[in-house]
Amino acid sequence: MTKSYEEIPLTPISDTPSTINLTGYWRVMRPVVDKSKCKKCTICWKFCPDGVIKLVDGEPVIDLQYCKGCGVCSFECPAKCIIMVKEGDL
Amino acid sequence: MREVMTGNYASAYGAKLARAEVIAAYPITPQTSIVEKLADFVTTGELKAQFIPVESEHSAMAACIAAETAGARTYTATSSHGLTLMHEVLIWASGARLPIVMTNVSRAMAPPWSVWVDHMDSIAQRDTGWLQFFCQSNQEVLDTIIMAYKVCESSGIMLPAMVIMDAFIQSHTSEPVDLPDQELVDSFLPPYSPDLKIEVGKPMGFGSLVKPDQYMEFRYKAMLGMKAARDRVLRVEREFKSIFGREHGGLLERYECDDADVVLVAAGSVAATAKDVVDSMRAKGHRVGLARIRSFRPFPHDEIRALAGKVEGMAVLDRSYTFGAAGAMFTEARASAYSVQKRPVMKNYIAGLGGRDITPRILERIFEDIQVVSRRGAEDEVEWVDVAGLQRRWR
Numbered sequence: 080m081t082k083s084y085e086e087i088p089l090t091p092i093s094d095t096p097s098t099i100n101l102t103g104y105w106r107v108m109r110p111v112v113d114k115s116k117c118k119k120c121t122i123c124w125k126f127c128p129d130g131v132i133k134l135v136d137g138e139p140v141i142d143l144q145y146c147k148g149c150g151v152c153s154f155e156c157p158a159k160c161i162i163m164v165k166e167g168d169l
Numbered sequence: 170m171r172e173v174m175t176g177n178y179a180s181a182y183g184a185k186l187a188r189a190e191v192i193a194a195y196p197i198t199p200q201t202s203i204v205e206k207l208a209d210f211v212t213t214g215e216l217k218a219q220f221i222p223v224e225s226e227h228s229a230m231a232a233c234i235a236a237e238t239a240g241a242r243t244y245t246a247t248s249s250h251g252l253t254l255m256h257e258v259l260i261w262a263s264g265a266r267l268p269i270v271m272t273n274v275s276r277a278m279a280p281p282w283s284v285w286v287d288h289m290d291s292i293a294q295r296d297t298g299w300l301q302f303f304c305q306s307n308q309e310v311l312d313t314i315i316m317a318y319k320v321c322e323s324s325g326i327m328l329p330a331m332v333i334m335d336a337f338i339q340s341h342t343s344e345p346v347d348l349p350d351q352e353l354v355d356s357f358l359p360p361y362s363p364d365l366k367i368e369v370g371k372p373m374g375f376g377s378l379v380k381p382d383q384y385m386e387f388r389y390k391a392m393l394g395m396k397a398a399r400d401r402v403l404r405v406e407r408e409f410k411s412i413f414g415r416e417h418g419g420l421l422e423r424y425e426c427d428d429a430d431v432v433l434v435a436a437g438s439v440a441a442t443a444k445d446v447v448d449s450m451r452a453k454g455h456r457v458g459l460a461r462i463r464s465f466r467p468f469p470h471d472e473i474r475a476l477a478g479k480v481e482g483m484a485v486l487d488r489s490y491t492f493g494a495a496g497a498m499f500t501e502a503r504a505s506a507y508s509v510q511k512r513p514v515m516k517n518y519i520a521g522l523g524g525r526d527i528t529p530r531i532l533e534r535i536f537e538d539i540q541v542v543s544r545r546g547a548e549d550e551v552e553w554v555d556v557a558g559l560q561r562r563w564r
Binding site: 082083087092 | 264265266327365372373374375376377378379382383386387389390391393394
């Protein structure tokens with residue numbers, strides 16, 4: 080409901096972090112990691128523009144709740160261990 | 170303590186005396202020595218501030234926005250293409266209600282390339298929601314920076330301010346400037362403490378999305394802030410005068426206007442020349458006056474209206490041109506005068522673009538022209554002054 084100008088702050092302020100937006104739903108292509116080929120170089124972790132790759136024992140674990148499927152990790156991976164597959168195909 | 174210094178150094182001293190805590194700036198002619206001086210102050214420890222060298226003016230303003238959101242008093246300075254590159258983030262700063270203070274050394278826009286004064290860069294930012302103060306002297310630059318923080322950081326205002334001086338005519342010209350005592354400035358300007366700021370461990374989003382059902386109310390509040398700034402500017406200047414013994418004329422400085430038949434409305438350094446011309450013309454019996462627009466935003470509507478009711482002719486000098494219309498100061502002044510019953514004849518003079526000198530002779534001719542026009546009416550409402558190839562001679 081519209082609030083009176085007297086009831087609102089000077090600028091809209093939100094105490095809800097933007098992590099409530101599960102951007103993984105935007106994804107068309109999904110990264111799939113073949114850990115047997117992973118060299119633990121961490122390049123995918125460094126390049127992920129959304130910061131959704133965590134390293135567990137040096138290997139990437141991608142948070143699919145937020146990964147938008149941009150494919151940067153797959154493109155950058157020197158060992159070619161991340162492939163992009165169409166959502167629903169695999 | 171009086172020292173001889175350029176407008177740029179006066180600007181740097183203003184930011185230092187105001188105890189700016191974060192300075193983010195990118196150098197551009199003719200603003201560079203402001204940033205150099207501030208970098209010196211920070212390096213030598215004379216000013217306890219975080220100095221952030223950035224890669225562009227857009228980033229400079231973005232850094233100021235972030236610092237101000239975290240509750241720091243911030244300062245930056247720019248000019249011309251730097252200012253216009255900031256345009257998007259200038260609107261963010263005002264919408265986020267962040268009282269950042271910035272010096273703009275007003276310089277012409279390219280092409281043709283020019284590093285000299287005109288006001289197009291500043292005028293092009295008039296709708297960004299920033300307060301805009303045009304200064305006439307180096308002393309006024311220093312004083313206005315200190316006053317601007319006090320005006321803008323008040324909870325009823327919370328908007329950013331641009332302190333404007335003319336390229337080279339002020340930025341690189343030395344004048345005696347009184348440096349007020351730090352203790353006095355501290356007593357006048359307390360530390361910045363906003364009601365709400367971003368804090369570590371307390372995640373918050375500032376300036377988040379609102380739907381059409383709530384957007385206008387936020388804009389309405391910003392309008393109220395700008396409106397309240399009119400009174401606030403006057404009150405702060407009265408307090409400033411009581412402490413420092415100086416004032417600069419409120420929103421509209423009136424010089425010899427009380428019994429004037431015709432007045433010239435102008436902003437910036439040209440006003441100083443115009444005051445000399447008023448004196449010499451008055452010595453010859455002409456009742457002329459000068460009204461200097463000190464605050465372009467908020468615009469001195471009431472002051473212009475009161476003046477328009479008393480004079481027969483009003484010449485408005487613009488050091489920029491709004492293509493497809495007229496000079497911006499003229500259109501605003503004329504709009505203010507519209508509600509006056511007995512309106513004066515008004516005429517716009519476009520002069521001094523790209524650093525062209527506006528000499529005393531030219532100003533005298535403008536006064537003579539408005540004297541004639543005030544009796545006969547104006548054939549052309551907008552006249553370009555001192556353009557080679559036009560028939561009328563101005564020099």
